[in-house]
Amino acid sequence: MNTFSFASRHIGPRENDLQEMLNTVGVDSMDQLIYETLPDDIRLKKDLDLAPAMSEHEYLAHITALAAKNKVFRTYIGLGYHQSITPAVIQRNILENPGWYTAYTPYQAEIAQGRLEALLNFQTVIADLTGMELANASLLDESTAAAEAMSLLFEIRDRDQKKKGVNKFFVSEEVLPQTIDVLKTRAIPLDIELVIGDHENFDFSAEFFGAFLQYPGKLGQVFDYADFVAKAKENNIKTAVAADILSLVKLRAPGEFGVDVVVGTSQRFGIPLGYGGPHAAFFATREEYKRNIPGRIIGVTKDTDGNFALRMALQTREQHIKRDKATSNICTAQVLLAVMAGMYAVYHGPKGLKYIANRVHSLAVTAAENIEKLGFSQLNSSYFDTILIKANAAQIKDIAERNEVNFYYPSTDAVAISLNEATNIDDLNTIIAIFAEAAEKEAFKIPQLSEANHIPSSVERKTEFLKNEVFNSYHSETDMMRYIKKLERKDLSLNHSMISLGSCTMKLNAASEMLPLSYPQWGNIHPFVPLDQAEGYQIVLKRLEKQLTEITGFSGTSLQPNSGAQGEYAGLMVIRAYHESRGDGHRNICLIPSSAHGTNPASAVMAGMKVVVTKSTETGNIDVEDLREKAIKHKDNLAALMVTYPSTHGVFESAIKEIIKITHDNGGQVYMDGANMNAQVGLTSPGVIGADVCHLNLHKTFAIPHGGGGPGVGPICVAEQLVPFLPGNPVIPTGGDSAITAISAAPWGSALVCLISYGYITMLGSEGLKKATQYAILNANYIKARIDEHYKTLYSGERGRAAHEMIVDCRPFKAKGIEVTDIAKRLIDYGFHAPTVSFPVAGTLMIEPTESESKAELDRFCDAMISIRKEINEASAEEPNNVLKNSPHTLAMLTADEWNFPYTRQKAAFPLEYLSDNKFWPSIRRVDEAFGDRNLMCTCPAVEEYMEE
CATH class of the missing domain: 3.40.640.10 (Type I PLP-dependent aspartate aminotransferase-like (Major domain))
Known part of the structure; x- marks a missing residue:
C-alpha cells in the first residue's frame, strides 16, 4: 500500500477486500461492474486532463505556499463584511x-x-x-x-x-x-x-x-x-x-x-x-x-x-x-x-x-x-x-x-x-x-x-x-x-458511523482538506479587496474552476452559487439569458420528469418558467415517448429540460442521449442536476452526455462537509454557448462578457470552503477521482447484493445494477404494521443514521454508501438491515408494542426500574454484538411531529419558564 497516496486514505475498502466484494456482487472485475452499470455510449474515451495527484504532505505545503501569496491588510471596507474574532x-x-x-x-x-x-x-x-x-x-x-x-x-x-x-x-x-x-x-x-x-x-x-x-x-x-x-x-x-x-x-x-x-x-x-x-x-x-x-x-x-x-x-x-x-x-x-x-x-x-x-x-x-x-x-x-x-x-x-x-x-x-x-x-x-x-x-x-x-x-x-x-x-x-461537548454528544455524525443517505453523499471530509480553513491568510481576506491582495485565492479559484470544467466536460464555470438550489436557479437564469440574446425571450417552458427533486420545479418557477411534468415508466425511467410528445407540443416555447443523471432512482438511463437530442431538436437547452455527479466523475460527464449546463454540489461529490445542513456550494459549469452569461458582481467584476446580474453576494460565493474541493481534486488526481467513482458504485452494489434476499430494490439498470445509490421498497411491511419511519428510527438503536426516507418514492429508503466506507462498515450496516428484517417478520399489525414501533430506545428507558415491553432490554439496545463496543445513545425518544406543527415555538424558553419548572 502506498501510504503517501491520498486515494488509499479516502477510499474505504482495502485491496484485499476487493475480490470478495466483487464475488458478492457477481462480477469478475471492477471493469465488468462498470460495463454493466454505465451505458456504453456515454463512457469517457480518455482520462481526465488533471495535474498528477499530490500526497497530503505535498498538498499542505502547496496550500501553505499559496496562502502566503494573500496579503492580509488591515481592512475597513465594510459593505456587509467585517473582520471578527x-x-x-x-x-x-x-x-x-x-x-x-x-x-x-x-x-x-x-x-x-x-x-x-x-x-x-x-x-x-x-x-x-x-x-x-x-x-x-x-x-x-x-x-x-x-x-x-x-x-x-x-x-x-x-x-x-x-x-x-x-x-x-x-x-x-x-x-x-x-x-x-x-x-x-x-x-x-x-x-x-x-x-x-x-x-x-x-x-x-x-x-x-x-x-x-x-x-x-x-x-x-x-x-x-x-x-x-x-x-x-x-x-x-x-x-x-x-x-x-x-x-x-x-x-x-x-x-x-x-x-x-x-x-x-x-x-x-x-x-x-x-x-x-x-x-x-x-x-x-x-x-x-x-x-x-x-x-x-x-x-x-x-x-x-x-x-x-x-x-x-x-x-x-x-x-x-x-x-x-x-x-x-x-x-x-x-x-x-x-x-x-x-x-x-x-x-x-x-x-x-x-x-x-x-x-x-x-x-x-x-x-x-x-x-x-x-x-x-x-x-x-x-x-x-x-x-x-x-x-x-x-x-x-x-x-x-x-x-x-x-x-x-x-x-x-x-x-x-x-x-x-x-x-x-x-x-x-x-x-x-x-x-x-x-x-x-x-x-x-x-x-x-x-x-x-x-x-x-x-x-x-x-x-x-x-x-x-x-x-x-x-x-x-x-x-x-463542556456545553459544546454536551450538545455534540447528543448527535450522530460521520465520526461515529456511516451515514448512508441517498442523494446526499456523506463521504469523508479529510482532515488535510479541512486544515487550511483555519489559516488566517485564508480566513481574514475581505471579498472586495483589490485582486492583487488575493493572489493565493485567485490561483486556487481559477484552478478549481478549470478542474470542474474539465471534470464536467464543459467550457466554463462559475463558483458564485452558495447551494445546490441556488446553482439550479443560476443555471436556468443563464439559459434564460441565452434565449433572450437570440431573440427567443418567449421560450419559457421547462420540462421536468416526475421523479425530480422538489427544488427543480421550484427553481424553474423562480426563473420565470412554466413547468411541464413528464411521466416515468413502470421501471422508474423517463418515459421517452411522453417527453417527445411534450417537447414537440411546446417546441416554439421550449426553454429547458431539467434532468438528474444518474436518475433520482439510482439508475444510469440508457436513453439519456436520445432524451437530450429530443430537447435540442425542439429548441431547448438541457440542465443536468449534479446531485449524482459522484457516479459520473472520471467515467462520463455532462458534456460528453450532451447537456448544456449542470450544477455541482461541492458539499456532496467534492467533499465539503454538510456541517449539519450547510455550508453548501453549488457552482454551475456550462457549455461554450452559455459561457458569456455566467453571473457577475457589481463591486468586483466576474462572470462572462454578457454576465447576468449577481446570484449571490460575494464575487466567488463561499470562497473559503472551495479550498476543500480544491484539495480533494488536487490530492486525488485523475486516477484517484475515477477510482472514487468506481468504488462508490461498487459499495452500492455490494449493499444491494448483501440485502437482496431481504429487501426488494425498486429500480435497477438494464443489466441489473444500481448506480451509486438504490431505493429499497418498504411498503410491503405495512401488512405487518411497520412503516418506513419505524425502520429509520430502529436504525438509530443499531448506531446508524437512516438512509433517505420516502424520497423520491413514498414508503422507501434510498441508500448511498459512498466510496469512503470500508467493507467492515458496509457489513455492519447490512447486518443491521438484515437483523431489522427479522424483527419485521416477528412484528404483528395487531400488536404494535414491538421493538420497531418503540424505537429508538434511550438510556433512560434501559435503566428505568420498570420495563413494560414484551422483549428484552438486550434486544432493544444491543441486538447485534458490535454495539457492545460502540453504542450511540439517542437523548430522546421518538418526536411528536404533529404536536410540533400545531404548537410552533422557535425561540429558547425564557428564564421565567425554567423557574416555573
Missing part, C-alpha cells in the same frame, strides 16, 4: 471538530438534539436582536436573504393588490450594492419592477407593494426609519430591512418600529471573512407569515414520553412538497456557521455583546474626532461603526495601501472607514497617520478611546435581549467547552 473555544470545538462539521441536516431529530439546540439558540439571538416574533435557522447570505424577503412580500400582497397587478418594489439607494444586484436578478423573472431611490423622498404611491431599507446605510449613516415604516403601513406597503447584527446591540430593534421582515448576516458574530463566505444569513418576520418564511425553522415539540424535544418544523418540508407552487427553492441553510454565531452569543452573553458593540462604536467615534482634528470633514451625522470622510480618495488610497490598509472609496472625494471587533488603538494610530500624511501634518498618537456617543436617542436601543439562561451561563472557557 472567532473565540478559540468555538474554533477548536466546532469549526475544527468533525463531530459538528460532518453531521447531516437534522431531519432525524432523535439523533440531532445538540445541533437543534444550537440552532434554536441562533434563532433566539436573531429574534431578540431584530425584535421580531419568528426567525429561521439561517439562509445563505445577506443579499439572497434580501431577495427572499422581496419574494415573501410579493407573495403576501393582499387580494386587491394582486388583482390590480401591483408589482413595484422600492429599494433605498442606501442598500449594499451587491444586494441591489441580487434583487435585480430575482425581480426579473417574477415581473417585479425595482425602483431604486432616496427613501427620504419616497412617494408611498399605491403602485408599490413593498420597500427595502438598509440599517445602518451602506456608508454608515444611521437613519430613523420609524416615520417611513408608519407611512408605508398607512399605504398598505410592507417593509423589509437589512440590519447589521452587531449594531442591533446598540440600535433600536427594527421590529419595534413595525417592519415586516428583517434580514442580514451573522458574519460579525465570530465567523471568518473567508473572501466572502460561507456566512449564515438571518431572516426574521412576523408570526402571521410563518407559512411563507423560506428555509428551515427549528421548533419545540415533545417525545413519546412527553419530554421536551426539538425538531425541524413542518415549514422545512413544505417548500419541497409544494414543488412548482413553492415560494422559494431554498431548502438549505448555513448550519455550521449559524451554530458558530449562536455560540458566539452564548459565550459572550448580553453583557459581552454590549462591551464589543460599545467598543466598536468608540473606535469609530475616536477615529472621526481625530481625523477631523487634521482638517477633514466627517459626513455622517449619526453612525455606529462606519464614518465617511470628505477627502481625495486617490491620494488616501495610495497612502493607505502603502501602509497595508484598505478603506472603501465610494466616490473620488469620499473615504468610508468601517471599524470592527479586531481593531485596536495601534490600528487607529495607523489610520490617523495615513490622514496626517495626506494633510501634510504631523501625526499624533491616540492614548485612549473616546466615550462620546453618536447614536441619537430616537434610534438607540432601550430594550433588553438574550435574557434566557443559556446566554447567561457559559462565559468561562471551561463551561463553554
Whole structure:
C-alpha cells in the first residue's frame, strides 16, 4: 500500500477486500461492474486532463505556499463584511471538530438534539436582536436573504393588490450594492419592477407593494426609519430591512418600529471573512407569515414520553412538497456557521455583546474626532461603526495601501472607514497617520478611546435581549467547552458511523482538506479587496474552476452559487439569458420528469418558467415517448429540460442521449442536476452526455462537509454557448462578457470552503477521482447484493445494477404494521443514521454508501438491515408494542426500574454484538411531529419558564 497516496486514505475498502466484494456482487472485475452499470455510449474515451495527484504532505505545503501569496491588510471596507474574532473555544470545538462539521441536516431529530439546540439558540439571538416574533435557522447570505424577503412580500400582497397587478418594489439607494444586484436578478423573472431611490423622498404611491431599507446605510449613516415604516403601513406597503447584527446591540430593534421582515448576516458574530463566505444569513418576520418564511425553522415539540424535544418544523418540508407552487427553492441553510454565531452569543452573553458593540462604536467615534482634528470633514451625522470622510480618495488610497490598509472609496472625494471587533488603538494610530500624511501634518498618537456617543436617542436601543439562561451561563472557557461537548454528544455524525443517505453523499471530509480553513491568510481576506491582495485565492479559484470544467466536460464555470438550489436557479437564469440574446425571450417552458427533486420545479418557477411534468415508466425511467410528445407540443416555447443523471432512482438511463437530442431538436437547452455527479466523475460527464449546463454540489461529490445542513456550494459549469452569461458582481467584476446580474453576494460565493474541493481534486488526481467513482458504485452494489434476499430494490439498470445509490421498497411491511419511519428510527438503536426516507418514492429508503466506507462498515450496516428484517417478520399489525414501533430506545428507558415491553432490554439496545463496543445513545425518544406543527415555538424558553419548572 502506498501510504503517501491520498486515494488509499479516502477510499474505504482495502485491496484485499476487493475480490470478495466483487464475488458478492457477481462480477469478475471492477471493469465488468462498470460495463454493466454505465451505458456504453456515454463512457469517457480518455482520462481526465488533471495535474498528477499530490500526497497530503505535498498538498499542505502547496496550500501553505499559496496562502502566503494573500496579503492580509488591515481592512475597513465594510459593505456587509467585517473582520471578527472567532473565540478559540468555538474554533477548536466546532469549526475544527468533525463531530459538528460532518453531521447531516437534522431531519432525524432523535439523533440531532445538540445541533437543534444550537440552532434554536441562533434563532433566539436573531429574534431578540431584530425584535421580531419568528426567525429561521439561517439562509445563505445577506443579499439572497434580501431577495427572499422581496419574494415573501410579493407573495403576501393582499387580494386587491394582486388583482390590480401591483408589482413595484422600492429599494433605498442606501442598500449594499451587491444586494441591489441580487434583487435585480430575482425581480426579473417574477415581473417585479425595482425602483431604486432616496427613501427620504419616497412617494408611498399605491403602485408599490413593498420597500427595502438598509440599517445602518451602506456608508454608515444611521437613519430613523420609524416615520417611513408608519407611512408605508398607512399605504398598505410592507417593509423589509437589512440590519447589521452587531449594531442591533446598540440600535433600536427594527421590529419595534413595525417592519415586516428583517434580514442580514451573522458574519460579525465570530465567523471568518473567508473572501466572502460561507456566512449564515438571518431572516426574521412576523408570526402571521410563518407559512411563507423560506428555509428551515427549528421548533419545540415533545417525545413519546412527553419530554421536551426539538425538531425541524413542518415549514422545512413544505417548500419541497409544494414543488412548482413553492415560494422559494431554498431548502438549505448555513448550519455550521449559524451554530458558530449562536455560540458566539452564548459565550459572550448580553453583557459581552454590549462591551464589543460599545467598543466598536468608540473606535469609530475616536477615529472621526481625530481625523477631523487634521482638517477633514466627517459626513455622517449619526453612525455606529462606519464614518465617511470628505477627502481625495486617490491620494488616501495610495497612502493607505502603502501602509497595508484598505478603506472603501465610494466616490473620488469620499473615504468610508468601517471599524470592527479586531481593531485596536495601534490600528487607529495607523489610520490617523495615513490622514496626517495626506494633510501634510504631523501625526499624533491616540492614548485612549473616546466615550462620546453618536447614536441619537430616537434610534438607540432601550430594550433588553438574550435574557434566557443559556446566554447567561457559559462565559468561562471551561463551561463553554463542556456545553459544546454536551450538545455534540447528543448527535450522530460521520465520526461515529456511516451515514448512508441517498442523494446526499456523506463521504469523508479529510482532515488535510479541512486544515487550511483555519489559516488566517485564508480566513481574514475581505471579498472586495483589490485582486492583487488575493493572489493565493485567485490561483486556487481559477484552478478549481478549470478542474470542474474539465471534470464536467464543459467550457466554463462559475463558483458564485452558495447551494445546490441556488446553482439550479443560476443555471436556468443563464439559459434564460441565452434565449433572450437570440431573440427567443418567449421560450419559457421547462420540462421536468416526475421523479425530480422538489427544488427543480421550484427553481424553474423562480426563473420565470412554466413547468411541464413528464411521466416515468413502470421501471422508474423517463418515459421517452411522453417527453417527445411534450417537447414537440411546446417546441416554439421550449426553454429547458431539467434532468438528474444518474436518475433520482439510482439508475444510469440508457436513453439519456436520445432524451437530450429530443430537447435540442425542439429548441431547448438541457440542465443536468449534479446531485449524482459522484457516479459520473472520471467515467462520463455532462458534456460528453450532451447537456448544456449542470450544477455541482461541492458539499456532496467534492467533499465539503454538510456541517449539519450547510455550508453548501453549488457552482454551475456550462457549455461554450452559455459561457458569456455566467453571473457577475457589481463591486468586483466576474462572470462572462454578457454576465447576468449577481446570484449571490460575494464575487466567488463561499470562497473559503472551495479550498476543500480544491484539495480533494488536487490530492486525488485523475486516477484517484475515477477510482472514487468506481468504488462508490461498487459499495452500492455490494449493499444491494448483501440485502437482496431481504429487501426488494425498486429500480435497477438494464443489466441489473444500481448506480451509486438504490431505493429499497418498504411498503410491503405495512401488512405487518411497520412503516418506513419505524425502520429509520430502529436504525438509530443499531448506531446508524437512516438512509433517505420516502424520497423520491413514498414508503422507501434510498441508500448511498459512498466510496469512503470500508467493507467492515458496509457489513455492519447490512447486518443491521438484515437483523431489522427479522424483527419485521416477528412484528404483528395487531400488536404494535414491538421493538420497531418503540424505537429508538434511550438510556433512560434501559435503566428505568420498570420495563413494560414484551422483549428484552438486550434486544432493544444491543441486538447485534458490535454495539457492545460502540453504542450511540439517542437523548430522546421518538418526536411528536404533529404536536410540533400545531404548537410552533422557535425561540429558547425564557428564564421565567425554567423557574416555573
